[in-house]
Amino acid sequence: MSETGSPPRAFPRDSLASRLIQAVAGLADRPMAWIQRAVGGRGMAYVFLAPNILFFGLFVFLPIGINMAMSLTGGTNLFLSERPFIGGDHYRSLMQCGSYLDPASCREDHFWKGVSNTLKFTIVQMVAMVGTALVTALVLNRKIRGRGFFRAVYFFPVLLSPVVVALIWKWILQRDGLLNGAITLAGGEKILFFVEPGWAMFWAVFVSVWAHMGFYTLILLAGLQAIPADLYEAAEMDGTKPMRVLTRITLPLLWPNLVVVLVLVLIKAVQTFDEVFVLTGGGPGTATLMVVQYIYETAFANQVQNFGLAAAASMMLGTLLFALTMLQLWIARRKAA
Amino acid sequence: MAGLVLTGIGKSFGPVEVLRGIDLDVADGEFVVFVGPSGCGKSTLLRVIAGLEEVTSGTIRIDGQDVTTERAAERGLAMVFQSYALYPHMSVYRNIAFALENMRLPREEIEARVRRAATMLRLTEYLDRKPGALSGGQRQRVAIGRAVVRDPKIFLFDEPLSNLDAELRVATRKELASLHAEIGGTMIYVTHDQVEAMTLANRIVVLNKGRIEQVGTPLELYNRPANLFVAGFIGSPRMNFIRGQVGAGGKLVTPDGKVSLPLPPGTVATGEVTLGIRPEHVAPCSAAEADARIAVELVEQLGSESYLYGTLADGTALTLRSPLEDPARRGEDVPVRFDPARLHLFDAAGLAIRP
Numbered sequence: 035m036s037e038t039g040s041p042p043r044a045f046p047r048d049s050l051a052s053r054l055i056q057a058v059a060g061l062a063d064r065p066m067a068w069i070q071r072a073v074g075g076r077g078m079a080y081v082f083l084a085p086n087i088l089f090f091g092l093f094v095f096l097p098i099g100i101n102m103a104m105s106l107t108g109g110t111n112l113f114l115s116e117r118p119f120i121g122g123d124h125y126r127s128l129m130q131c132g133s134y135l136d137p138a139s140c141r142e143d144h145f146w147k148g149v150s151n152t153l154k155f156t157i158v159q160m161v162a163m164v165g166t167a168l169v170t171a172l173v174l175n176r177k178i179r180g181r182g183f184f185r186a187v188y189f190f191p192v193l194l195s196p197v198v199v200a201l202i203w204k205w206i207l208q209r210d211g212l213l214n215g216a217i218t219l220a221g222g223e224k225i226l227f228f229v230e231p232g233w234a235m236f237w238a239v240f241v242s243v244w245a246h247m248g249f250y251t252l253i254l255l256a257g258l259q260a261i262p263a264d265l266y267e268a269a270e271m272d273g274t275k276p277m278r279v280l281t282r283i284t285l286p287l288l289w290p291n292l293v294v295v296l297v298l299v300l301i302k303a304v305q306t307f308d309e310v311f312v313l314t315g316g317g318p319g320t321a322t323l324m325v326v327q328y329i330y331e332t333a334f335a336n337q338v339q340n341f342g343l344a345a346a347a348s349m350m351l352g353t354l355l356f357a358l359t360m361l362q363l364w365i366a367r368r369k370a371a
Numbered sequence: 372m373a374g375l376v377l378t379g380i381g382k383s384f385g386p387v388e389v390l391r392g393i394d395l396d397v398a399d400g401e402f403v404v405f406v407g408p409s410g411c412g413k414s415t416l417l418r419v420i421a422g423l424e425e426v427t428s429g430t431i432r433i434d435g436q437d438v439t440t441e442r443a444a445e446r447g448l449a450m451v452f453q454s455y456a457l458y459p460h461m462s463v464y465r466n467i468a469f470a471l472e473n474m475r476l477p478r479e480e481i482e483a484r485v486r487r488a489a490t491m492l493r494l495t496e497y498l499d500r501k502p503g504a505l506s507g508g509q510r511q512r513v514a515i516g517r518a519v520v521r522d523p524k525i526f527l528f529d530e531p532l533s534n535l536d537a538e539l540r541v542a543t544r545k546e547l548a549s550l551h552a553e554i555g556g557t558m559i560y561v562t563h564d565q566v567e568a569m570t571l572a573n574r575i576v577v578l579n580k581g582r583i584e585q586v587g588t589p590l591e592l593y594n595r596p597a598n599l600f601v602a603g604f605i606g607s608p609r610m611n612f613i614r615g616q617v618g619a620g621g622k623l624v625t626p627d628g629k630v631s632l633p634l635p636p637g638t639v640a641t642g643e644v645t646l647g648i649r650p651e652h653v654a655p656c657s658a659a660e661a662d663a664r665i666a667v668e669l670v671e672q673l674g675s676e677s678y679l680y681g682t683l684a685d686g687t688a689l690t691l692r693s694p695l696e697d698p699a700r701r702g703e704d705v706p707v708r709f710d711p712a713r714l715h716l717f718d719a720a721g722l723a724i725r726p
């Protein structure tokens with residue numbers, strides 16, 4: 035009863051589509067043949083890669099190089115040729131601290147405040163994001179009424195621009211905003227969310243979770259749906275309690291997706307800037323100032339634009355992100371193996 | 372081990388009625404096989420018994436206890452899935468031990484039971500492997516092992532051999548039979564392979580369109596099919612059917628009057644009937660003793676036997692089995708004799724008419 039045979043073709047050999055593709059591909063035949071004769075079969079790979087490398091170099095590698103050069107030169111001039119070489123001075127001043135545990139004791143206290151805020155934000159946000167995304171995915175994976183509707187609803191914020199998201203929530207949370215309106219209506223006292231450091235950080239995390247959760251929910255949902263339904267039936271036949279099904283079947287099988295989500299959330303959290311900046315402006319004081327905001331302000335917003343110092347800080351952040359990305363690639367590769 | 376009683380089981384998916392009025396008694400220790408064409412509701416009935424589907428009507432009793440509303444986990448049954456449904460992230464050992472761990476048995480007890488099952492199923496050297504690193508036959512045995520260790524009230528199998536190649540299927544079939552002989556549990560087994568059904572079953576349940584057509588031992592179904600459906604379904608190649616009227620002299624006459632055949636001795640019938648005879652009960656013979664003649668259209672030679680496919684004078688297709696290597700040629704006109712003791716007769720509604 036078993037069937038054998040070759041896998042189905044995308045197009046039948048003589049279909050109109052396949053002939054059309056051949057005709058179009060034929061146009062490139064002759065020039066490609068010339069190039070191939072010139073560079074050899076192996077060289078062709080690089081010919082195909084060249085256009086992409088060119089753009090990548092122009093917009094990624096070149097700026098990284100310039101940034102590196104900026105971080106090693108001083109002065110306020112924008113043009114490298116006008117900037118004196120100062121070696122690792124910027125890095126040294128960034129690292130100059132009485133105690134690394136106390137941002138106020140550092141020469142660049144805002145940088146370290148940013149580092150400490152970003153760290154706090156990252157940890158809390160990772161837990162909150164992965165937690166809510168996981169719970170949402172588990173619920174949406176059940177056969178509930180209106181499942182498609184809810185999936186769309188949770189994904190919707192992902193489509194909004196971060197600035198729009200921040201503005202919406204600012205409007206809700208401001209002194210005379212929607213939320214305070216509701217609180218006063220219920221007979222409570224207005225809360226100045228953007229004046230109290232704890233509240234500001236809370237809402238920074240909350241809003242970013244609200245905005246991005248749908249994306250991670252989608253990844254986890256895809257992972258959940260890849261778990262064969264008969265495993266759950268087997269577990270049911272094996273007399274497994276629901277909690278044990280979750281811990282012994284669902285989570286282990288979801289683990290690869292969960293790791294991908296964890297690392298993606300981590301990388302994004304470290305990069306956080308736009309939403310929080312628009313929402314709180316880094317305030318009150320420096321309570322929600324993130325590293326990227328520090329870099330931005332040092333380079334472009336402060337009275338004295340210190341490109342070199344900002345470049346040095348961004349090099350350090352870039353190195354961290356590079357390491358995290360390598361981690362993610364390593365995990366993804368291990369998953370594929 | 373336990374008996375099972377189904378009463379008036381009905382199951383609908385929305386407007387689609389998949390099972391209707393199923394009544395069935397399965398005795399303790401019995402091996403019962405459900406057969407029927409694809410889509411007739413075999414798997415659904417098994418899943419209803421397992422508790423993986425809720426019934427729409429009727430009751431299920433296991434060991435005299437009404438379990439109709441109990442969840443699958445509470446019924447104490449074990450199921451071997453067609454897909455095996457092994458936990459891919461657990462070793463063979465943990466796969467087999469999982470249900471026992473759920474029961475919170477002591478560790479030594481679990482270990483002892485798993486080892487015993489592994490020895491019986493020749494899995495001992497694979498206990499540390501993941502299912503992904505096993506062959507189809509080995510996975511199959513793990514799935515069976517997972518059911519066996521639990522010492523369940525009833526074993527349920529849903530086409531457990533359908534993913535195996537022909538040779539392995541025969542081997543595993545024998546193993547299942549000896550497994551049943553050894554541990555003697557109540558087993559309910561779904562298949563659409565009638566050889567599996569005939570060889571494994573104490574009793575066969577033939578299902579069609581969500582109803583039971585007949586329940587009986589393999590030989591009862593073969594020798595005394597209750598209706599046309601069962602007669603056609605059990606046996607391979609399938610039974611020959613010749614439709615006609617009961618004419619003068621108590622013979623069956625085809626509508627065009629060209630063929631006239633004897634009825635089973637002792638049967639009384641009138642009007643529209645269908646005569647049935649299995650290919651193995653029709654034999655070539657001398658012209659003098661012939662009941663009919665067939666025009667041979669195709670000869671299949673299998674070495675040990677041959678099948679002749681042909682038509683009667685009125686065009687009705689007729690197949691016969693011959694022990695000879697080379698009984699006839701295509702285009703020949705062969706006189707044949709029907710074994711009178713093996714004739715079956717069915718009335719216009721398709722029900723068997725017995726002497």
Ligand SMILES: Nc1ncnc2c1ncn2[C@@H]1O[C@H](COP(=O)(O)OP(=O)(O)OP(=O)(O)O)[C@@H](O)[C@H]1O
Nearest residue numbers: 384387389407408409410411412413414415416563
């Ligand atoms: N969840 C479901 N929803 C709707 N219809 C279903 C569902 N499950 C089964 N059916 C229908 O019920 C009928 C019986 O299905 P079932 O799987 O029991 O057949 P089966 O006898 O096991 O067939 P097979 O030999 O192909 O496995 C089919 O017509 C099928 O389409």
Ligand SMILES: [Mg+2]
Nearest residue numbers: 413414415530
């Ligand atoms: Mg089925």
